[in-house]
Amino acid sequence: MVKRIKMGISSCLLGEKVRYDGQHKLDHYLKNVLGHHVQWVGVCPEVECGLPIPREAMHLIGDSNSPRLVTVRTNIDHTDRMENWINQKLKKLEQYDLSGFVFKSKSPSSGLKNVKIYQDNGIPVKNGMGLFAKAFTEKFPYVPVEEEGRLHDAKLRENFLEQVFVYKRWQDYIADDNTFAGLELFHRRHKYLLITHSEGGFLELDDIVHQGRHMPLSEVQDKYLHKLMYTMSIHTSTTKNASVMHEIMDTFNQMLSHDEKLELVDQIDVYQKGYAPLIVPVVLLQHYVRKYNLSDLSEQYYLFQYPNELCLRNRV
Ligand code: SF4
Secondary structure (H helix, E strand, O other): OOOOEEEEEEHHHHOOOOOOOOOOOOOHHHHHHHHHOEEEEEEOHHHHOOOOOOOOOEEEEOOOOOOEEEEOOOOOEOHHHHHHHHHHHHHHHHHHOOOOEEEOOOOOOOOOOOEEEEOOOOOEEEEEOOHHHHHHHHHOOOOOEEEOHHHHOHHHHHHHHHHHHHHHHHHHHHHHOOOHHHHHHHHHHOHHHHHHHOHHHHHHHHHHHHHHHHOOHHHHHHHHHHHHHHHHHOOOOHHHHHHHHHHHHHOOHHHOOHHHHHHHHHHHHHHHOOOOOOHHHHHHHHHHHHHOOOHHHHOOOOOOOOOHHHOOOOOO
């Protein structure tokens, strides 16, 4: 099990009354479900940069590449104040070593995508990012990020949390081990998980590890992390999961009785047809891994990675 995961979050999603109108945007799943498994680090750019509660609403205006943050009614420009605070805040956040960040959508400070930027003619284009969200993703390009609304979609949530767990294990590897042997072990234990995202990505990571024996460790780690997080960002699918489960089954097929084989094939098939969630065949695989004492498979994160209480893989 990984150490406790530390993640950033827009403070209003935790129920803090920091919004311009003095209200919050509490997200029950984030606070009360995921919150039992992660340590949230709340950030409210607008309040932390010195603006009051309540305050006049703000929006972004001007050039899409470097928009200004101004109040909607009185047109006061808070961009410099915000940017000064962001520079200080990012240095502090570096010390937290966050494993992910959940941003409040649509906000001119915190929104991650499709934030409105108003043009001179008063018409908005929806291609902006909140000033803080943009600076955060530039400073920490590998930290998984997502908006709260998208996390209500089971598949997107699963994909995001998988990235967070992988990134956290990478942080732990760097902090606790940081050797080439540790990198080989990290890679080996993620084999099947990576293949469910991209077999090509896994093979390229394999090459990086094999060629890495003759390179400085930090260089190999940089290349590996870059490819790792890119591979994890590729969405998995029912077909890819079913194919990986068959591949896993093939590694211990000869140990299974006739009935056990039939049952496992049947459960993978039922999942592939959409009649059962992924957790069903995965639990059966876990059962055989324990029953036949399959030590190589027992270290695979694809089979053993989440706290059960998160109920992941129950809806995908
Ligand atoms: S969206 Fe961001 S800036 Fe706005 S209240 Fe929430 S945390 Fe603060």
